[in-house]
Amino acid sequence: MNRPMMTTCIRLHPADDVVIARAQLLGGSRVEQVSVRGLIPPGHKIAMRAIAQGEPVRRYNQIIGFASRPIAAGEHVHTHNLDMGPDKGRFERDYAFGADVKPAPARRQASFMGIRRADGRVATRNYLAVLTSVNCSATVARAIADHFSRHTNPQALAAFANVDGVIALTHGSGCGMDQQGLGMQLLTRTLTGYARHPNCAGVLLVGLGCEANQISRWLATGQLVEGENLRSFNIQEQGGTRRAIDQGVALIEAMLPRANAVQREPCSAAHITIGLQCGGSDGYSGISANPALGAAVDLLVAHGGSAILSETPEVYGAEHLLTRRAVKPEVGRKLVERIKWWEHYTAIHQGEMNNNPSPGNKAGGLTTILEKSLGAVAKGGTSNLEAVYEYAEPVTQHGLVYMDTPGYDPVSATGQVAGGANLICFTTGRGSAYGCAPSPSLKLATNSALWQRQQEDMDINCGEIIDGQTTIAAMGQRIFEQVLATASGAQTKSEQHGYGQNEFVPWQVGAVM
Structure with a gap:
């Protein structure tokens, strides 16, 4: 189409x-x-x-x-x-593993102005991040980051023009949970992914001291080694809140000159990994913004880059369109396994997969999760499916890959960024207010009415497709060019508004003890 x-x-x-x-x-x-x-x-x-x-x-x-x-x-x-019918959408689907796999596209070359790290990885942004082990250390972490806010304390970073900012990535978990359980595994994996992210020039880990998610355990599990760009402390060991904030400010100040000593240089588009998101969807999402983003993904893959399709509850009923593109049967089977896990997971919580479409989705014209999913998978374009990852696992395979995440956008994108996404593309038909840090987020409007109403939050109007003013292919090219510009440092609308820190939401599963 x-x-x-x-x-x-x-x-x-x-x-x-x-x-x-x-x-x-x-x-x-x-x-x-x-x-x-x-x-x-x-x-x-x-x-x-x-x-x-x-x-x-x-x-x-x-x-x-x-x-x-x-x-x-x-x-x-x-x-x-x-x-959904009497079987709640569990009707037979032909998975036909690999039936639609196609030859790799001819390799194309494009570049962007990236920041090359010492280990060869390439960043699209240059932040210092304060990560917390537990909710109890969130206030201290935010106070440390606030000290360096360009809005309230502009002098703090005045001499460090190459640093995009100091961000506090806090969460509501880290204790009251099984130290060996799935919830802790997901949290540790997520925090480790952010600590290693190329968009973070330096990272400070802040704990309380008595929590289940001990920093020492986190470091060991994630194979993280403290050094001049990775520091940590516990509030209890510092002697309380004020001393902990002062210590954190001092440690960040020591990192700033090193973080600032970078410059952007031409880098291959193969170093771009996009996390694909859609939220606040409507009846046009699967007609305009999602397939246009899919066209951009196909271009990125042809240039050697990667894209992460996610939101398993929002591919339910359309997973057979992905398994047909799986490069190996085991890749397709792993996706089906995750679908079965979600059917079980929702059932034990007395829900069902069709609980996913929100009131806003339905007001926009979507009726069932099957309909929403068929439009959502269009974000993945037509490229082969190279691999399937669990939540927040490091993405090492180039091309189109899949990561198992919830459909809730902040949780899903958090997993993608932990896996290595250095940019997010987010389609919306209802006007979702969202941004991401440390990875910038491009917002794609599905219809022109939304664009006219909420331009200050949207980066691209894909509603021109619905209006007959352009094609999906042409819009895909425009999105791809905007991806290169954003990866090169051009600010997105959400970055201009200061979105990103509050949208860090690791996936919480399991009992709260």
């Missing part, structure tokens, strides 16, 4: 049972010789044929749900007449 058919509605595939309204439609208007029944909001679905109760309903030529009652031609198709 390059450009959807432009009328009052959008038909994505000849076999689809529904079309998508480009603008609000009134009852009695005509769509493909069908008379519309009642008011249809923009981005919502209209039935193009009579559908019997229990019949599957198709969009993208894929099943998005089953009619929960008879649906007449021209009727609004949404939560009142479409659901």
